[in-house]
Amino acid sequence: METIEQGDAFDPDCPTRLVLDRIGDRWTVLILLTLRDGPRRFTELRRKVNGVTPKVLTQTLRAMERDGLVTREVFAEVPPRVEYTLTALGMSLQTPIQAITDWAEANVGKVMAAREESLRA
Amino acid sequence: METIEQGDAFDPDCPTRLVLDRIGDRWTVLILLTLRDGPRRFTELRRKVNGVTPKVLTQTLRAMERDGLVTREVFAEVPPRVEYTLTALGMSLQTPIQAITDWAEANVGKVMAAREESLRA
């Protein structure tokens, strides 16, 4: 167990890459944000997460479940009800995710400005 | 201009999505981390960022340049030298990025454990 210099993210098998790949996909972060305030049902997620298809939503949720970020609870009712809830691990991801989204909202103006600029160059 | 509830990231045209898409790609974050400690040359990046091809490295750097995250400086020398440097904007992205990578290194064990667990279920 040696100290890591500044990030072993450069190894394809490293932890950072693992997480990066997960938040890199189109929907995980959005679902994380939606689940922050409490459990949500499948259809609630589908509505809130604008435009995701059921197939992809299921895929993403299953992946998150496998990684221990959410739990899936099925209620034996008619009509069926399924609730997705953030685990403690999923909760703990909120903080760094929030840091990113905060940065985004604070700096998107500069990014757009830089983009405009490069167009006129 | 109204206050936004918890995140407008759900709009495909929103700022958060913009940034999410950018850090979602395979190399941007790695380059950001590599550039943290100072300017780097093309080949240095290529070596440090394990296994990226020149085409993709150029693509990524160009995109980062357009978005105002890095500057590209060409030195009229033989052999040619090109240095990439983080802008203030790029620098400011370090903090949230770091939050993510820190989380990753701290929690990758739990994620892996959850994965193992789901395999045996």
Add this chain to the structure above:
DNA sequence: CTGTATCCGCTGCGATACTG
């Protein structure tokens, strides 16, 4: 050294339809 040019495979994501 710092790229560009071409080709191509993979897979993430979407559209649509159907089921317990």
Add this chain to the structure above:
DNA sequence: CAGTATCGCAGCGGATACAG
């Protein structure tokens, strides 16, 4: 309501070769 089943494609990223 909460998914599954198929089909399809567009685009990212990789391999390889070449150029200024």
